[in-house]
Amino acid sequence: MNNFKSAFLFIFLVFIGSFVIAQQYGLIIAENVNVRKESSSKSKIVGKIIKEMTLVKVEDKSWDTEVIEFGNKSIENYWYQINQEDKIKGWVYGEFIILFNSLDSAKECIKQSNDFRQKYTGKYSFSDHSNYFMTYYELELFDNGKINIYSNCVEGDHILEEKGEGRFYVNTRSLTFNVYGNMTGEFSPDSYSWEEYFELANGHKPTKKELDQYIKEKSVYKSHCSFSIPLEKLNELLIHLK
Numbered sequence: 001m002n003n004f005k006s007a008f009l010f011i012f013l014v015f016i017g018s019f020v021i022a023q024q025y026g027l028i029i030a031e032n033v034n035v036r037k038e039s040s041s042k043s044k045i046v047g048k049i050i051k052e053m054t055l056v057k058v059e060d061k062s063w064d065t066e067v068i069e070f071g072n073k074s075i076e077n078y079w080y081q082i083n084q085e086d087k088i089k090g091w092v093y094g095e096f097i098i099l100f101n102s103l104d105s106a107k108e109c110i111k112q113s114n115d116f117r118q119k120y121t122g123k124y125s126f127s128d129h130s131n132y133f134m135t136y137y138e139l140e141l142f143d144n145g146k147i148n149i150y151s152n153c154v155e156g157d158h159i160l161e162e163k164g165e166g167r168f169y170v171n172t173r174s175l176t177f178n179v180y181g182n183m184t185g186e187f188s189p190d191s192y193s194w195e196e197y198f199e200l201a202n203g204h205k206p207t208k209k210e211l212d213q214y215i216k217e218k219s220v221y222k223s224h225c226s227f228s229i230p231l232e233k234l235n236e237l238l239i240h241l242k
Helices: 002-021 103-119 194-202 208-219 231-237
Strands: 024-028 033-036 045-049 054-061 066-070 073-077 079-084 088-093 097-100 122-128 135-141 146-155 158-171 176-189 220-230
Touching (some): 024 079, 045 088, 054 097, 122 220
Antiparallel strands (some): 024 097, 033 045, 054 079, 079 088, 135 146, 158 176, 176 220
């Protein structure tokens, strides 16, 4: 019986050890990403990953997801504990990292992104039909991975125009061209006036002071932009503007 228990314990330890030993890697896909002490947006910042496409070791994953507000958009993701060459260790939000099971696959992603950036420079347009309302994008791509973004979306009775900049890269795991950026948006009434929008939202007609404050708060806003295009459809969907 003791031999059986010893054998079972040995197998159990080997089984558990296989999860501990298995090493994951990650690429930080944004600039100036906060690294936090704990897996929470309220936790203390212990450092920053300055450059995008920075390679890190991934040592743990949070049990739960967290919803974080980026401007007027909500994003839900896990937190990952990372280690950058023993210089910075802490937790980064999952929106800003791609995971890989091997070092070689992470390095291949860096190589393909750099090759892609040399090939696809210039101005392009893209129409995103993935949401209920279509969004039209104009993109200016640079060989260092920077991208300027303009978007226009008609949502029912109003128009949203956003401008900003960010980064683009190739995700070799999902085989997609990915874009993210920080945007400043402008809200423009279409079929209603600002006074009518205020009354619909608040149930009474605005005073001049209330209306001025409402327009100031609603007309300009901050937002987060992210989308991806399958590589196999890239030449079809990403239109070069000459």
